[in-house]
Amino acid sequence: MTVAVELTQASVERSGKRVVGGVDMSVPSGAWFGLIGANGSGKTSLLRALAGRLPLAEGRCLVEGVDLGADRMARARQFGFAPPADRLPEALRVRDLLELVGGDAEVALDRLGPVGTALGIRALCRRWVGDCSAGMRQRVAIALAFVEGRPMTILDEPFNWLDPVAAFDLREALRGRVNDGLTLITALHDLGTLATACDSGLMLAEGRAALTLDRERLAEAAREPRLFERRTIDLLRSGAGRDGHGTGEQACRKG
Structure with missing residues (x-):
């Protein structure tokens, strides 16, 4: 597996306040990566920093093997961004x-x-x-x-405000672009799209990584969507993973 984007201990600040702290994230090339979390969990700030719209306060950001953590303009040139x-x-x-x-x-x-x-x-x-x-x-x-x-695109909750037909058609079109080689990173609220369309993902809770979602776990989610939804909502409701050391992983596996 080739990695398109790799964040290591990435942190983002807004108005002097740290809103994302110490996030590790790996996005495979030619795959659909989903980022989920409650409102205020840091999804938008992390994606805006990755796309060069905000600076990274700390951490490394490798894009196709090159560290662009300190170069916002270089990051902005790498990604299509809505x-x-x-x-x-x-x-x-x-x-x-x-x-x-x-x-x-x-x-x-x-x-x-x-x-x-x-x-x-x-x-x-x-x-x-x-x-x-x-x-x-x-x-x-x-x-x-x-x-x-651009061969890599970032979308922040793209299905908001779309009617059901448009959302379905867009999801199918995006999946087709990914199958053709696009690397797509999206923040999502829709657990169904996360489970059935994404290849891997990450849950954020209070600005930290709470749960890594690999291909195997998302395949399980697609097979048992209601169980996945219940477990994920329980994690989001409890703010699991606040310490960033796998609390969410353990809770999800216990179910």
Whole structure:
């Protein structure tokens, strides 16, 4: 197995407060990695730091074997990244945003492939962002993560605000891109997607790694989704793994 991204004792601070502390995380190449945790567990901060939008306070960040922990700009160039949907500039059309990030709009649309079809982006191109609904803005934000054609992409809870059909179509399109070699890292709230779509993952609790989810454990979760959901919710509810030394692992195995 080739490792695309490896974090070692990664820590992130926001407004002088440590929100992620000492996280180890390994993301295989050409796989879908899911990051889960309760609100405030540090998922967004960790992903923003990985994508170069925030600095790493401590730790190493190897991207394809090169330590980019101290170089935010280098990390930003490695990943396609979806901006917050509620912060897209309202005075631009969707097509303008595609051109701003991806260059020529038609080339950018072609790069989206099945993801663009699932998101219905062509039908939105002439819309002003300010006239788009929350769901439409989410579609646009996700599309912006793919228009540069980068081989690694980070999405923060991509299925929020999408209707069931769009969420299903997007999940299938993302799985297809991963099968074709994309390395995908997503923060998720949906345990069903984690169990059935992801190849590996990590649970965060209060800014620390609480539970490592390898391929075998996720395969078990797909076979027994209700049991996996109950155990995972119990861990999230209890804040398991606060010491970062495997409390969550032990609790999950005991069930």
